[in-house]
Amino acid sequence: MMTRFREEEELMTSGHLACQGCGGPIAMRLALKALGEDTICVIPACCWTIISGPFPYSALKVPIMHTAFETAGAAASGVRAALDIQGRSHTKVLAWAGDGGTFDIGLQSLSGAAERNDDIIYICYDNEAYMNTGVQRSSATPDRAWTTTTPSGHPKRGPKKNIVEIMAAHKTPYVATASVAYPEDLMRKVRRAAETRGTTFVHVLSPCPPGWRIDSEASIRIARLATDSKVFPIYEVENGEKYQINVKPRDIPVAEYLKAQGRFNHLAAEDIAEIQRKIDHEWRRLMQKAMMDSYSGSHY
Amino acid sequence: MKQQRITFQNVDDLPNVVVSLGTMEWNHTGSWRYLRPRHENKVPACSNACPAGNDIEGFIRLIGENRFAEAWLKLKEENPLTRTCGRVCFHPCEAGCNRAHFDMPVSINALERFAGEHADRNLLAKTARPASGKQVAVIGSGPAGLTAAFYLARLGHGVTVFEAMAEPGGVLRYGIPAHRLPRAVLDDEIADIASMGVTFRCGVRLGSGGDLSYAELVGYDAVFVAIGAHESRRLGLPGEDAKGVMSGLHLLRLVAAGTRPRLGTRVAVIGGGNTACDAARVLLRLGTRVGLYYRRSRAEMPAFKDEIDEAIREGVELHELCAPVAISTNATGAVTAIRLIRMKLGEPDDSGRRQPHPIPGSELEVPVDTVVAAIGELADPGALPPGVEVTGDGSVRVDDLGRASVEAVFSGGDVTPGPRTVVDAIAAGKRAAVAVDLYLAGAEKAEAAKVMRVGLGGGISMSQYLERSLAHERYGDSEHVVTFDELNTAYFESQPRHRLKRLTVESRLSGFAEVNAGLTDREALVEAARCFHCGVCTECDNCYVFCPDVAVRPLGEGKGYEIDYDYCKGCGICVAECPRASMSLAGEEA
Ligand SMILES: Cc1cc2nc3c(=O)[nH]c(=O)nc-3n(C[C@H](O)[C@H](O)[C@H](O)COP(=O)(O)OP(=O)(O)OC[C@H]3O[C@@H](n4cnc5c(N)ncnc54)[C@H](O)[C@@H]3O)c2cc1C
Ligand SMILES: Cc1ncc(C[n+]2csc(CCOP(=O)(O)OP(=O)(O)O)c2C)c(N)n1
Ligand SMILES: [Mg+2]
Numbered sequence: 001m002m003t004r005f006r007e008e009e010e011l012m013t014s015g016h017l018a019c020q021g022c023g024g025p026i027a028m029r030l031a032l033k034a035l036g037e038d039t040i041c042v043i044p045a046c047c048w049t050i051i052s053g054p055f056p057y058s059a060l061k062v063p064i065m066h067t068a069f070e071t072a073g074a075a076a077s078g079v080r081a082a083l084d085i086q087g088r089s090h091t092k093v094l095a096w097a098g099d100g101g102t103f104d105i106g107l108q109s110l111s112g113a114a115e116r117n118d119d120i121i122y123i124c125y126d127n128e129a130y131m132n133t134g135v136q137r138s139s140a141t142p143d144r145a146w147t148t149t150t151p152s153g154h155p156k157r158g159p160k161k162n163i164v165e166i167m168a169a170h171k172t173p174y175v176a177t178a179s180v181a182y183p184e185d186l187m188r189k190v191r192r193a194a195e196t197r198g199t200t201f202v203h204v205l206s207p208c209p210p211g212w213r214i215d216s217e218a219s220i221r222i223a224r225l226a227t228d229s230k231v232f233p234i235y236e237v238e239n240g241e242k243y244q245i246n247v248k249p250r251d252i253p254v255a256e257y258l259k260a261q262g263r264f265n266h267l268a269a270e271d272i273a274e275i276q277r278k279i280d281h282e283w284r285r286l287m288q289k290a291m292m293d294s295y296s297g298s299h300y
Numbered sequence: 301m302k303q304q305r306i307t308f309q310n311v312d313d314l315p316n317v318v319v320s321l322g323t324m325e326w327n328h329t330g331s332w333r334y335l336r337p338r339h340e341n342k343v344p345a346c347s348n349a350c351p352a353g354n355d356i357e358g359f360i361r362l363i364g365e366n367r368f369a370e371a372w373l374k375l376k377e378e379n380p381l382t383r384t385c386g387r388v389c390f391h392p393c394e395a396g397c398n399r400a401h402f403d404m405p406v407s408i409n410a411l412e413r414f415a416g417e418h419a420d421r422n423l424l425a426k427t428a429r430p431a432s433g434k435q436v437a438v439i440g441s442g443p444a445g446l447t448a449a450f451y452l453a454r455l456g457h458g459v460t461v462f463e464a465m466a467e468p469g470g471v472l473r474y475g476i477p478a479h480r481l482p483r484a485v486l487d488d489e490i491a492d493i494a495s496m497g498v499t500f501r502c503g504v505r506l507g508s509g510g511d512l513s514y515a516e517l518v519g520y521d522a523v524f525v526a527i528g529a530h531e532s533r534r535l536g537l538p539g540e541d542a543k544g545v546m547s548g549l550h551l552l553r554l555v556a557a558g559t560r561p562r563l564g565t566r567v568a569v570i571g572g573g574n575t576a577c578d579a580a581r582v583l584l585r586l587g588t589r590v591g592l593y594y595r596r597s598r599a600e601m602p603a604f605k606d607e608i609d610e611a612i613r614e615g616v617e618l619h620e621l622c623a624p625v626a627i628s629t630n631a632t633g634a635v636t637a638i639r640l641i642r643m644k645l646g647e648p649d650d651s652g653r654r655q656p657h658p659i660p661g662s663e664l665e666v667p668v669d670t671v672v673a674a675i676g677e678l679a680d681p682g683a684l685p686p687g688v689e690v691t692g693d694g695s696v697r698v699d700d701l702g703r704a705s706v707e708a709v710f711s712g713g714d715v716t717p718g719p720r721t722v723v724d725a726i727a728a729g730k731r732a733a734v735a736v737d738l739y740l741a742g743a744e745k746a747e748a749a750k751v752m753r754v755g756l757g758g759g760i761s762m763s764q765y766l767e768r769s770l771a772h773e774r775y776g777d778s779e780h781v782v783t784f785d786e787l788n789t790a791y792f793e794s795q796p797r798h799r800l801k802r803l804t805v806e807s808r809l810s811g812f813a814e815v816n817a818g819l820t821d822r823e824a825l826v827e828a829a830r831c832f833h834c835g836v837c838t839e840c841d842n843c844y845v846f847c848p849d850v851a852v853r854p855l856g857e858g859k860g861y862e863i864d865y866d867y868c869k870g871c872g873i874c875v876a877e878c879p880r881a882s883m884s885l886a887g888e889e890a
Contacts, residue, residue: 002841002845005841005844005845006841006844006854010850012850013303013323013324013325013850014324014325014329014849014850014851014864014866014867015303015323015324015325015326015327015328015329015867016324016327016329016849017324017327017329018848018849020332020848020869020870020871020872021848021871021872021873022848023848024848025848025849026846026847026848029848029850030845052324053320053324053327055318055319055320056306056315056318056319056320056321056322057306057320057321057322057323057324057326057327058320058322058323058324059323059324061323064320180846183845183846209871215872216869216871216872216873217871217872217873217875217876217885218876219848219871219873220846220873220876220877221788221790221876221877224790
């Protein structure tokens with residue numbers, strides 16, 4: 001049982017419009033429980049624009065500013081500046097964006113905010129495609145996955161963009177990955193992000209049952225498999241330097257993760273073997289980083 | 301009141317900017333659902349495997365909460381001999397434990413013994429019912445008779461136990477040696493039963509040639525016959541009646557009563573069951589060399605594996621595939637040697653065990669001073685009430701509730717057909733107490749039998765019978781036994797099973813001190829934490845934490861959860877992420 005979870009305020013309501021088994025509301029609910037009600041959300045175009053409900057309703061009990069697809073970082077910086085001028089520095093600003101809005105079109109505004117080190121919390125809930133508009137590939141879509149714009153005859157080619165490395169390269173004070181399969185870890189990281197001054201970034205793996213071609217009940221299991229097969233390691237990076245792995249994977253072959261999802265149905269044995277090699281390689285790199293001494297001075 | 305839809309009557313009602321005015325709770329997403337989750341406890345595999353239907357996960361949970369005396373009480377509800385079973389039960393529960401498929405089964409037996417160490421007689425509720433005014437005679441005070449007496453007293457009936465021996469306990473006292481079951485433990489448990497108001501009349505043998513005939517049992521409304529099987533099978537060999545030949549049960553009985561028979565220095569024990577193993581281990585403690593001769597191989601020995609292992613560790617020389625053919629005597633008629641023949645295994649017989657066949661010309665002679673025969677025990681036909689139907693081997697024929705062919709006569713334990721173990725005898729005693737209770741009340745049995753059932757393995761629950769309701773706290777009306785595949789093992793960590801500590805062989809053989817050590821509080825807590833609680837909600841909150849629709853709500857500690865079907869979309873995550881299969885998912889009715 002998670003300590004305190006029952007006492008923490010519920011800031012997301014029932015009745016929202018997410019599909020059955022969507023990881024998005026799970027991630028949002030956990031994040032808001034961790035942040036508390038003194039929070040303002042900035043949400044660019046993504047599924048969550050719809051999930052929260054149409055005017056004049058909202059499924060969140062904290063304010064949301066809906067903003068253009070490419071502007072989460074910039075809009076959050078603006079809200080931060082406005083709050084600071086009002087003397088409301090205690091109010092947390094949460095930019096909440098999909099992978100398309102983060103890895104692709106919103107990357108420049110996120111990079112800008114991070115470079116200025118504006119005091120915002122940026123959470124990307126990553127469902128690995130443009131789900132809201134019907135499963136188009138993004139640069140977060142994994143290698144060889146099916147999407148509607150990368151059909152099985154011509155699946156996506158090339159690795160998923162490593163957003164954590166990009167953010168770490170900004171020497172951002174706190175960058176972490178998290179997953180809906182590990183609620184306690186996710187909430188700890190969001191709390192940590194809130195306590196850290198400057199830009200913080202949490203990359204949350206968030207399964208999409210229709211987009212991944214999985215049963216709705218399998219969401220958490222698949223997310224867990226992603227970590228256990230090392231496809232999605234759970235770790236954190238302080239100041240772009242200090243790496244720490246937070247969940248020990250159960251060392252499950254990636255085939256088990258891939259075969260559980262319709263979006264990888266077309267993969268041949270060689271594809272799976274190649275994916276496994278890459279994952280093993282990335283995992284070794286991550287382990288090396290986690291073992292390295294970090295720079296002892298301050299970046300800021 | 302839940303949030304309603306907002307309607308604007310005219311343009312002036314609209315806010316100046318696009319801003320939300322209410323939540324989404326007007327939107328009852330429950331209408332999307334085609335699968336309905338619910339919390340539904342199921343039967344853990346351990347309880348299903350326990351003939352006595354013990355609430356195993358329940359008592360282990362109490363240990364885990366540091367509520368040791370309550371854990372003992374919980375066991376006592378279904379088994380008045382928990383401290384005994386915690387030592388001598390062959391624990392079929394552990395064979396059933398789902399954790400075996402993960403790492404190793406939970407050490408349930410050791411935990412049961414641990415709970416018993418926190419026994420407190422003052423906590424025992426005396427009766428569950430007002431006095432009925434009825435009297436029941438229980439014949440025999442082995443585990444079957446003791447159990448029946450305990451529950452009959454709880455059910456409000458007057459109980460008198462008639463026992464042929466000087467003290468109550470049956471095989472627990474006169475068979476199983478003290479190094480496995482200390483007498484103080486047994487005395488204490490019998491005192492618990494006496495404290496329920498049960499009268500014991502020891503030294504009274506029922507039946508023809510006994511101290512009392514069944515006809516003289518006046519004033520009793522029902523009789524429960526639980527006299528066990530105490531007639532040792534004869535070897536049927538030349539020399540069998542020589543001086544120095546005795547049965548295993550006889551030897552154990554003598555030693556239990558404090559006698560130290562003269563045995564010489566070399567003893568051959570014939571047989572492969574519990575009696576043979578216990579006799580062999582007792583002989584070592586009396587200072588003799590012991591050879592144990594069994595006609596099949598070790599794998600076919602009916603004794604419990606642990607018994608065989610410990611006998612060998614203590615120094616019993618096991619000779620497999622050896623059958624006796626004759627006992628040699630000297631001029632004074634005393635045993636000098638045993639003649640044996642080597643055997644080989646052939647095809648399996650009716651029992652599924654491979655048949656032994658003698659190897660011609662392989663005879664051998666072993667010089668011995670004493671031969672102990674322990675090749676099985678039979679019921680004493682003279683000790684049965686007149687007219688009861690018996691089976692081919694003289695066991696009392698009974699129905700599934702222990703009713704014999706004669707009105708008002710019930711029977712169970714070793715004197716009836718079926719497995720001969722302590723826990724089976726306890727189950728029989730419990731079943732008979734219920735059967736007698738129903739008989740005395742003139743009630744129908746079928747409905748009660750269903751109410752009592754625990755899972756599908758034949759175990760029954762007294763607490764369920766007492767509550768007379770299917771809506772009891774254990775597993776609802778579920779007969780679904782949880783299998784390993786139904787668990788979500790992602791929530792369990794591997795953790796080694798407790799390793800039983802035992803006395804060194806040297807210190808064992810110097811007397812009858814208890815061989816196996818109990819658990820310390822710490823060890824018990826660690827072991828209790830290994831229980832998966834298959835099928836029984838522990839309020840881990842997974843269903844609540846993972847619900848994407850905030851539709852699962854805890855009702856407060858110990859009260860479980862409610863699911864708000866106005867919003868539950870039926871995604872099934874709560875069921876999939878339940879570690880212990882205490883939730884179910886079923887199709888919505890159209
Ligand atoms: C040596 C030995 C070791 C065993 N070890 C184990 C073990 O470790 N674990 C396990 O689960 N099982 C073990 N068993 C089996 C188990 O002990 C029996 O299955 C169990 O005791 C049967 O219980 P019961 O109540 O039917 O009969 P018993 O325990 O045999 O009790 C019957 C009682 O009836 C009394 N009696 C008999 N005739 C009369 C009469 N005419 N009038 C009045 N009283 C009478 C007897 O004196 C006795 O006290 C062992 C058996 C033996 C013999
Ligand atoms: C500039 C711009 N281009 C396109 C769109 C249409 N659009 C709305 S949401 C969306 C996809 C969002 O994908 P992602 O950020 O991954 O979030 P998801 O829907 O997967 O949660 C797109 C393409 C838009 N709103 N604005
Ligand atoms: Mg997306």
